[in-house]
Amino acid sequence: MAVSGGFTPKVLLAVLNFARPAVLDEHYRREYSSLMATEQKKRKLTDEELRECAALNAIYKAKKKELGVTQEKIAIEGLKATTQSAASHYLTGKNALNMEAARVFARYLKVRIDEFSPRLHGEWVRKSAAAIGFDLSGAANVKETAQPYRDDKEYPLISWVAAGSWQEACDNFHPGDADTWLSSDIDAGECGYWLEVKGPSMQPVFTPGMRILVRAENFDLVSGKFYVARLESTGETTFKQYLRDGGASYLQPLNSAFPIIPITDDVRIIGRVVDVKMPASLL
Incomplete structure (x- = not known):
């Protein structure tokens, strides 16, 4: 696969690493981040993470026509990526969902996060509680923080x-x-x-x-x-x-x-x- 003037990803990575991303323009910084993520060795998703991706994909397929959304729109506008594949990788289970991606998909598909990821919804609730000084981890009752x-x-x-x-x-x-x-x-x-x-x-x-x-x-x-x-x-x-x-x-x-x-x-x-x-x- 050739990108940015015919360079292959590995060649472009070498050039960008040498040039240091801090001095690159916005286009190349984005491409650098995308390629770095692609080159990193991906861990195997857990069964729970695969179920989350499958549930999200089912919601996307059911609602995309009604809402007029596409993978490209979600990827570029919502995920701030350069290509449609950023959204596709979450939907197909190549990448595990994280909180930021889950919030983007929930916003574009007009659903709640727990409809496809109870795990991330629980994480979000705990962070929300911590924001006001409450600790919900490992306890059924809310404990006030000193x-x-x-x-x-x-x-x-x-x-x-x-x-x-x-x-x-x-x-x-x-x-x-x-x-x-x-x-x-x-x-x-x-x-x-x-x-x-x-x-x-x-x-x-x-x-x-x-x-x-x-x-x-x-x-x-x-x-x-x-x-x-x-x-x-x-x-x-x-x-x-x-x-x-x-x-x-x-x-x-x-x-x-x-x-x-x-x-x-x-x-x-x-x-x-x-x-x-x-x-x-x-x-």
Whole structure:
């Protein structure tokens, strides 16, 4: 097989190795990475990994016409590869699926990761829990991770309806206006507040009754972290994981039975979750 002006992969690899990829243009850096991956000795996939690839391939074949997607589109747009074979190798079981590839396929095929890889879905849930200081590894119950000492501050427990317009109401809120105030050693700012988790959409990490502390101002958007958002068309306030992938942003429930919410002009992110408390019934 000849590439880039007739060079064979081995010759091109030798040239690129000598030239050092840091000084190459984008085209050759991509080709270098692709060829290096091809030249590496591939390990044999496990039975579980082969089942995952087969399940993903079946989903792809069933949905590609309906969704108008091709292997080339997924490979080049989603996987940022140079050829269609990057997608094909996952679908045919030549390469084992990893988290990044699984997220790309799930986004293009509009399915949940656990529909083809319960293994990677579980890995993703554990990483999501770790992002807020929880350790789910090897335990059925969530364990809180120790935090450095800070002076506690109390914040009000408010309703989900109130949270939708909290930034406007915060300055007029007084200690007697809330029945419950909860303390935290995490700084949630002057307008921080607690919400009580409702429903199963964020299980297994966040269960109904848990309280989440929200910073309502001066927060950054970080992929993988958790946020409260308002849907302007319905007035609904929701709590989800923020993810940015391939230039697109969306809100992801941890419970795969619930749909992903693409971030459009209808979605306004109104706070970042910075702390969490277990429900009293579990203590």
